[in-house]
Structures are given as structure tokens and as C-alpha cells.
Amino acid sequence: MAEGKDNQKLLEVKDLHVSFFTPAGEVKAVGGISYDLNYGEVMGVVGESGSGKSQEAYSIMGLLQSPGKVVGGSITFEGQDVLKFSKEEMTAFRGSKVAMIFQNPMTCLNPVYTIGNQLVEALRAHDKEISKADAEKRAMEMMEMVGINNVEKRMKQYPHEFSGGMRQRVMIAMGLICHPQLLIADEPTTALDVTIQAQILELMKALQKKTKMGIIFITHNLGVVADICDKVSVMYAGKIVEQGPVDDIFYKAAHPYTLGLLRSMPRVDADSYERLIPIEGTPVDMLNPPEGCPFAPRCEHCMKICLKKMPPYVEIGENHRSACWLRVQEYLNKKSDSREENGNEQ
Amino acid sequence: MGKYVAKRLGMALVTIFLVTCLTFLLMNAVPGSPWLSEKAPSEATLAALNAKYGMDKPVHIQLLKYLQNLLKGDFGVSLKMQKNRAVLSIIGEMFPVSAKVGAIALCWAVLVGVPLGCLAAFKRGKLTDSILRVVCTLGISMPSFVVASILLVAFAGGIASMKIFPTIFDPSVGWRTYVLPCFALGFYPMCYTARQTRSAMLDSLNQEFIKTAKAKGLKNSKIIFKHALRNALIPVITYLGPQVAFTLCGGFVVESVFSIPGLGRYFVQSIQNRDYPVIMGTTVFLASFIILMNMVVDILYKIADPRINLTKGGE
Numbered sequence: 165m166a167e168g169k170d171n172q173k174l175l176e177v178k179d180l181h182v183s184f185f186t187p188a189g190e191v192k193a194v195g196g197i198s199y200d201l202n203y204g205e206v207m208g209v210v211g212e213s214g215s216g217k218s219q220e221a222y223s224i225m226g227l228l229q230s231p232g233k234v235v236g237g238s239i240t241f242e243g244q245d246v247l248k249f250s251k252e253e254m255t256a257f258r259g260s261k262v263a264m265i266f267q268n269p270m271t272c273l274n275p276v277y278t279i280g281n282q283l284v285e286a287l288r289a290h291d292k293e294i295s296k297a298d299a300e301k302r303a304m305e306m307m308e309m310v311g312i313n314n315v316e317k318r319m320k321q322y323p324h325e326f327s328g329g330m331r332q333r334v335m336i337a338m339g340l341i342c343h344p345q346l347l348i349a350d351e352p353t354t355a356l357d358v359t360i361q362a363q364i365l366e367l368m369k370a371l372q373k374k375t376k377m378g379i380i381f382i383t384h385n386l387g388v389v390a391d392i393c394d395k396v397s398v399m400y401a402g403k404i405v406e407q408g409p410v411d412d413i414f415y416k417a418a419h420p421y422t423l424g425l426l427r428s429m430p431r432v433d434a435d436s437y438e439r440l441i442p443i444e445g446t447p448v449d450m451l452n453p454p455e456g457c458p459f460a461p462r463c464e465h466c467m468k469i470c471l472k473k474m475p476p477y478v479e480i481g482e483n484h485r486s487a488c489w490l491r492v493q494e495y496l497n498k499k500s501d502s503r504e505e506n507g508n509e510q
Numbered sequence: 511m512g513k514y515v516a517k518r519l520g521m522a523l524v525t526i527f528l529v530t531c532l533t534f535l536l537m538n539a540v541p542g543s544p545w546l547s548e549k550a551p552s553e554a555t556l557a558a559l560n561a562k563y564g565m566d567k568p569v570h571i572q573l574l575k576y577l578q579n580l581l582k583g584d585f586g587v588s589l590k591m592q593k594n595r596a597v598l599s600i601i602g603e604m605f606p607v608s609a610k611v612g613a614i615a616l617c618w619a620v621l622v623g624v625p626l627g628c629l630a631a632f633k634r635g636k637l638t639d640s641i642l643r644v645v646c647t648l649g650i651s652m653p654s655f656v657v658a659s660i661l662l663v664a665f666a667g668g669i670a671s672m673k674i675f676p677t678i679f680d681p682s683v684g685w686r687t688y689v690l691p692c693f694a695l696g697f698y699p700m701c702y703t704a705r706q707t708r709s710a711m712l713d714s715l716n717q718e719f720i721k722t723a724k725a726k727g728l729k730n731s732k733i734i735f736k737h738a739l740r741n742a743l744i745p746v747i748t749y750l751g752p753q754v755a756f757t758l759c760g761g762f763v764v765e766s767v768f769s770i771p772g773l774g775r776y777f778v779q780s781i782q783n784r785d786y787p788v789i790m791g792t793t794v795f796l797a798s799f800i801i802l803m804n805m806v807v808d809i810l811y812k813i814a815d816p817r818i819n820l821t822k823g824g825e
Binding site: 225227255256257258259260263264266268271272273274275276277285286289290322324335338339 | 717718719721722723724725726727728729732736737740741814815816817
């Protein structure tokens, strides 16, 4: 669908701020993140629980739960500012342009309606012209596409008659039924068995190839990221601490947090006696975030400045940037080196 | 399904049997007798009356005899209030009056209560919600005779210029006569239903599938009435089942205040008069009705929520 637009921007998020106004005070769940996503690109968003990765995705869909609010920044989708949409425009946008699938397929389908009913409903919410029979036909095609057999019978069944993996397939079918340009997958495999996880990932990869949609894949599993993503944003305490092409993140990680994540991940090629190294400390208290870099209190390379000021982004390589004072230092050193060299030449 | 119904019917019969025995024994344990009045009858008269209606025998023999008659469909005859009239024919006359008032009351209670509950849940924490909460708490905590009295004072002559409705129930006047009793009788279930719907809706609106429905781009009305409400209906149905039986069989207080010749009022009067067969007849009738309503509720569950498996749950 998006052929020929391979290098054009589908989604552009700029300096997005999301806050939750709780009785205990303002919680800055997302504190100024920026990224863009081209047509047909798959971006992984990695981070631990509470890092704001889901809230960031919900704000694209306008699904932030009260008391959460977008307090700054912009989200541009195909040139339109999503945050300026009216209620009706937002309703029309959700599901047709952007679809979302969630973590727990066991609770995401309404238990009292048949699968067919819920699929048809998703289609008819946006395509008012389509007849019921056509919609059902299309729903069955979608179910076949996501690898569900015996669709005529399955259409008439209720969610509790499906296994977890099958329900996630239904969720995917439901998300894709209106041909969205972007699919936001919020930890779609986390609640599933490992074997089923692999199947769902394979399915998503295959569907992505087929439909050329963009995907934002939210996960805390770096293994999943390596498998499916073109690029990765690593989030910590509401900020993107590092982003770049997937290979760069894995082989040239520049932020101590990313390195920590990589070291805490089991590897197939590791020696059997090698231990995993956890990231010490606990996640940030988002009500009272520390001054400076949020990761500083847990960081083994923590310097004085880290506790005082948030580091700026430093370009590490092409499209690869990281927010860490270590890299700032390296960058400055490199710059002064090259200046010296230049000076020597003169 | 057939097996399930058969099983439930069997259990129902056991329940009715127990209710009958218990009521019979308790009723006889309470002092007093149907023959007592201001002018005490002579010993000889009492003995003759007791012998005539079989009340001279020990209680367990009387109970057996009653059960025997019950199996034959014979509920006995009234001893005092409408002397020698068959209890069944009394119930047959009184129940439709109660049922009509009760049905109207319950209809408005549900038709107003459920949407109000949805509204309150949707406007949670806003002014509408607060107002509704006050009204519902009032309705639940206010005894129905207070509601009925207020209505009488306001609309039936207490304020002369506002005498819109008749004070005393009289079907020949037409629909006007039903307004106040039905309102008074339905006010409590309406408030209760609204509150129950509200909390069930809030619960339902917090479910993940509501997020899915939103993400699909459904309209708010569809999210609330299609996705949330149907899931919220189960606790409401649970409450309504027995409530239907109680309301249809007559609210004693409301029937007394408006002088409605209904079953509820008659039931209480029969207790005051120790009219044993009438007490028994009404109790058995009410118990059967409640059991029946509970069965209807279970079947409605199945319709509201396909996950509920009646046959498995019953075994």
C-alpha cells in the first residue's frame, strides 16, 4: 500500500511530553521524546516497566487514560497534526489509519460477543458502505490471513473458546482489517508462551512484509527487537536515552543503560557458565525524578555532571544518537583532537 | 439444558417443601388463634371450631394433612378474613392487582435506573454523577412509606392546588390511580438498579476490551451500550430476579398507604388475624414465585454472558 514511499515520513513525534496529574503531584511519564518513522519501517521501543513506552504509544492513538494528558510537543501523521484532531476526527483516525494490539489477548476481546461480531464491527466502524455479508467475508479472509483455520465455525465462537495465541491472532486480524498504515503493538507477545511468542512474531513479520505497514513494537524483550525491528528507541524514565538502527544498538550501544539491558539478556552463543548481569538499583520514582540524567543513580560510570544536568543527544553514527555525558565527553575530545590536527596542518 | 431444568425443578420442590414446613411450624408456635376476637368465644365453640378445621390434632399431623392437601392442589379455605372462601381463589383475585402495580413499578425502575446508572458511570465525578448519587442514596435509605406519604402530600391533596392524583386506589379512575403507587413502589428498585448499574459499568469500562473497542475507532455510544453495558448487566440481573417476585407480589407498605387490595397487604393482614391457611397459601405462592424468578435469572445469565455454562455449573 505504501510502495514508493519507502523513505517518506509516516509519523513524526517531536518533543512529546505526557504527564499524569495525580493527587500526589504531576508525574512526567514521557518527558520530551522525538523520533520519526518512515512508511513500512518497524521501530522497537524498549524499556522497563514505567519507562513511559506505552503511554507514548497511547498518546498517538488519543487513548491516554485520565488523569494522563499530552502537555507538550507534536505528533504528525501523514502530515496531519494528530493532537489537533477533533473528537470525531480522532475516532475516524483510530482503527483506520493506526491500529493497536495489546499485551494481554485474554482480556482484550469482549467476552460476550462472537469473534465474527467483533471483527465485522471493526471494519464497519470505518467503512459505512460495506454490507454485512461483505464485511463477514472480509473478516474471514483476515482470519485466514493470520493463520486461523476453520474460519466459518470460528467466526461464530466466543473469545473463551480460543487459546491465548489464537486470540492474539484475532487481535491482529482485527487491527489490520481496515489496512492501517501503522500498527502499534504494545508488548503483543509478553503474555504468551515462548513457543507461541515465536509464532506471533513470525506472523507479524510476514504480515509486515505483505502489507508494508509501519510498526511500533513496544517491548522489554531485546530478543524480539533484534528479530523484527529496523530501528530501536531505548527509553528510560520517560526519555529516549538512545536510538538508532537495530544493528548499531546491538553492536555499538553507546548508553550505559542499553549496555546494561544487553548484558542482562540471555544469549544463545554465550558460554554456558556465563552469568547474566542485572542492572543494579531500582527504577526511578517518577513522582520525584532525580535532577540530571535519570539513569545516573544506577549508572556505574556516573560522574558529577550526570547528577546535575540531563545530557544532550550526541550523534554516534548515522541515525544513531545517545544521551550520555560519557559520549558528550568523547565527542568534545574528538572535536578538539581534530581541531588540533587542523591547527597543526596550518 | 433439559437435564439442568429438571435438576433445578427438583431442587425447587425441596426448597418449597422446607419453606412450607418451617412456616407451618413457626406459625403455630406464635401464640394466638384465628378464633380470638374482642368477644372471646366459649370453650365449647372453640372446641367445635378446632375440630371442624382439624386444629385439635397435634401440629405434625396437621402439617402432614396440609402437605397432603397441597399435593392435590388444595390450599384450604380462609378461616377468618373471608370465611370459607378458597385460599387459591383469594390469591387469584389479589395477585393480579399487585402484579399490575408491581409490573409497572418495576418497568419504570429498570427503564430509568439502568440508563441513569450508565450516565452516572460515564460522567463519573462530574456534577451529574453527584446529583444522581444523592438521589439514589436517598431512594435507598428512605422507607417506602415516607416516599408514599411525601407523594400523597405533594400530589394528592396535601397541597390543594396540586391535587392531580387520587388518594385511594381505584382502578375505575383509569391510569391516574396507578401513578403514585407505582412511583412509590418503583423508587427503591430504581435507585438500587441505578447504583448497581453504575458500579458495574465502572468496572466494565475499566476492562481491557474497552480499550480495544476505543482503539478500533468505535463511537462512544457503541462502546458504552454495546461493549460495557452487556457486561455490566449480570449483577443487575442478579438483583432484579428476586426483586421482581417481591414487587409483583405486592409491596405491603405501599399497598397499605394507597389502600390497594393487593396480595402484599392481604398477606400481612392474614398474619395479624392468624388466618393460617391464608398465611400458608401466600407464603408458598411467594416462595415458588421467587424460586421461579431465580431460575429465570439463571437462564438470562446465559443469554447475557455466553461464558456461563449452565449444565456444568449445576453439576
